[in-house]
Amino acid sequence: MALFCTAMLIIPAIDACGKLLVATISPFEVGLFRNLIQTGILVTALTLMGRAIVTPEVRLYLGRIALCGVCLATCGGFMFWGLQSLPLANAVAIFFAEPLILTIFSVIFLGEKVGWHRSLAVLVGLVGALIVIRPNFAAFGWAALMPLVAATLFALAMTILRSLSGRVDAMRIQAMAGVFGSISLSLLLLVGGVLGAEILQFRTPQGVEWLLLLAVGLGATGVQLMMTVALRLAEASMLASFQYLEIVGATAIGYLVFGEFPDALTWLGTAIILASGLYVVHRERRRALERRLAARRYGIAPDPELTTEPMP
Numbered sequence: 001m002a003l004f005c006t007a008m009l010i011i012p013a014i015d016a017c018g019k020l021l022v023a024t025i026s027p028f029e030v031g032l033f034r035n036l037i038q039t040g041i042l043v044t045a046l047t048l049m050g051r052a053i054v055t056p057e058v059r060l061y062l063g064r065i066a067l068c069g070v071c072l073a074t075c076g077g078f079m080f081w082g083l084q085s086l087p088l089a090n091a092v093a094i095f096f097a098e099p100l101i102l103t104i105f106s107v108i109f110l111g112e113k114v115g116w117h118r119s120l121a122v123l124v125g126l127v128g129a130l131i132v133i134r135p136n137f138a139a140f141g142w143a144a145l146m147p148l149v150a151a152t153l154f155a156l157a158m159t160i161l162r163s164l165s166g167r168v169d170a171m172r173i174q175a176m177a178g179v180f181g182s183i184s185l186s187l188l189l190l191v192g193g194v195l196g197a198e199i200l201q202f203r204t205p206q207g208v209e210w211l212l213l214l215a216v217g218l219g220a221t222g223v224q225l226m227m228t229v230a231l232r233l234a235e236a237s238m239l240a241s242f243q244y245l246e247i248v249g250a251t252a253i254g255y256l257v258f259g260e261f262p263d264a265l266t267w268l269g270t271a272i273i274l275a276s277g278l279y280v281v282h283r284e285r286r287r288a289l290e291r292r293l294a295a296r297r298y299g300i301a302p303d304p305e306l307t308t309e310p311m312p
Contacts, residue, residue: 001230001234001239001242003226003227003229003230003233004226004227004230004231004234004239004242004243005242005245006226007222007223007226007227007230008242008243008244008245008246008249009245009246009248009249010219010222010223010226010249011223011246011249012088012092012246012249012250012252012253012254013219013249013253014215014216014219014220014223015079015083015088015091015092015250015253016088016253016254016257016258017212017215017216017219018030018034018079018080018083018216019080019083019084019088019258020212021080021209021212021213021216022080022081022083022084023084024203024209025203025205025209026189026192026199026200026201026202026203027077027078027079027080027081027083027084027199028074028077028080028081028185028188028189028192028199028200029189029202029203030076030077030080030213030216031073031074031076031077031080031185032073032077032182032185032186032189033205033213033216033217034076034213034216034217034220035072035073035076035178035181035182035185036182036217037213037214037216037217037218037220037221038178038217038220038221038224039175039178039179039181039182041221042171042174042175042178042221043175043178043179045171046171046172046175051171051172053172053175053176054172054176055168055169055172057167057168057169057172058168058172058173058176061164061167061168062176064160064163064164065160065164065168065173065176065177065180066176066177066180067160068157068160068161068164068173068177068180069176069177069178069179069180069181069184070180070181070184071153071154071156071157071160072153072154072157072177072181073178073180073181073182073184073185074153074181074184074185074188075150075151075153075154075157076150077185077188078146078147078149078150078153079091079095079146079147079150081143081146081199082094082143082144082145082146082147082150084143085140085141085143085144086136086140086143086144086146086147087254087258087260087261087262088250088251088253088254088257088258088260089247089250089251089254089260089261089262089266089270090132090136090144090260090262090266091146091147091250092147092246092247092250093132093247093250093262093266093269093270093273094129094132094133094136094144094147094148094151095147095148095150095151095154096129096151096244096246096247096270096273096274096277097125097126097128097129097148097151097273098151098152098154098155098158099155099240099277099280099281100121100122100125100126100129100273100276100277100280101151101152101155102155102158102159103118103122103280104122104155105155105156105158105159106159106162109159109163110159110162110163115283117279117283118279118280118283121276121279121280121283122276122280124272124275124276125272125273125275125276125277125280127272128268128269128270128271128272128273128275128276129148129269129273130269131265131268131269131272132265132266132269132270132273133145133148133269134265135263135265135266136266157177161173170228174224188200189201189202190202240281240284241278241281244274244277244278247270247274
C-alpha cells in the first residue's frame with residue numbers, strides 16, 4: 001500500500017515536469033522521450049536477466065500488443081497536450097474518467113457483465129466529467145478535451161491488456177508495447193514535421209529541458225516498478241481506491257508550482273467522478289471476493305482477467 005500510494009503521489013510531479021516542458025517542446029516529443037527511456041530500461045533489464053523479448057506467445061498476439069503500445073504512447077502525448085493550457089489538477093480530474101470508460105470497454109470488447117449499480121455509477125461519473133470539462137472548454141477550448149482523449153486511449157490499452165492476461169508475460173508485453181509506441185510517435189512527429197503541423201514539430205531540447213525529460217522518463221519507470229511490486233504483494237481491487245491520491249498531489253503541486261487552484265465547478269465534478277469511481281472499485285472488490293469464494297467452494301480457478309486495473 002505504501003509503494004502504491006508513493007507512486008500515485010509521484011505521478012503529478014511527472015505531469016508537472018511535462019507541463020513545464022510543453023511550454024517550448026511538442027507534447028508528443030515529450031511523450032516520445034518518456035517512452036524511449038522507459039522502453040530502453042525495460043529492454044535492458046530483460047536482456048540482463050537473459051530473457052528473450054520476442055517469444056512465440058508475443059508473436060501470436062503481436063497485433064494486440066502493437067495497438068496497446070500505440071494507445072499508451074499517444075495517450076501520454078494527448079495528456080501533455082492538454083497540460084499546455086489546462087491547470088494540472090483540472091487535467092488530472094478529467095483523466096480520471098478512465099476507470100469509467102474502461103468499464104464500458106470491458107462490456108463492449110470483453111463481454112463482461114455489469115449490473116445496474118455499476119452502470120448507474122458510470123453514467124453519474126461521466127456527468128461529473130462533463131461538469132469539469134464544460135467550464136474548462138469555455139476557458140481553454142479544445143485543449144479541455146485532450147485529457148479525455150488520453151483517458152479513452154488508456155482505457156483501450158487496459159482493455160487489450162486484460163484480454164492478454166495470463167497469455168503473455170507482462171514484462172514482455174510492456175517492452176514490445178514500448179517499442180511500437182516509440183515507433184508510432186517517431187512517425188507521427190516525422191509526418192507532422194513534413195506537414196508543418198505546429199503541435200508536432202520536433203525541436204532539439206536545450207539545457208535544463210534534458211534534465212526535465214530525464215526526470216519524466218526515470219520517474220515514469222520508477223512509478224511502473226513500484227506499481228508492479230505493489231500489485232505482486234496486494235490485490236489490485238484493494239489498491240485501486242488509493243489511485244485517487246493523484247488528485248491530492250496534482251492539486252498541491254498545481255498550487256505550489258503554477259499558482260493554480262480548481263474552481264467550485266471543478267471540485268464538484270471531481271467529487272462526482274471520484275465517488276463514482278470508488279463505487280465501481282467497491283463493486284469490483286465484491287465481485288472479486290465472490291469469485292474467490294466460488295473458486296474455493298467448487299474447486300475452480302477465478303477468472304484472472306476480471307480484475308480492477310490501476311491507473312498509470
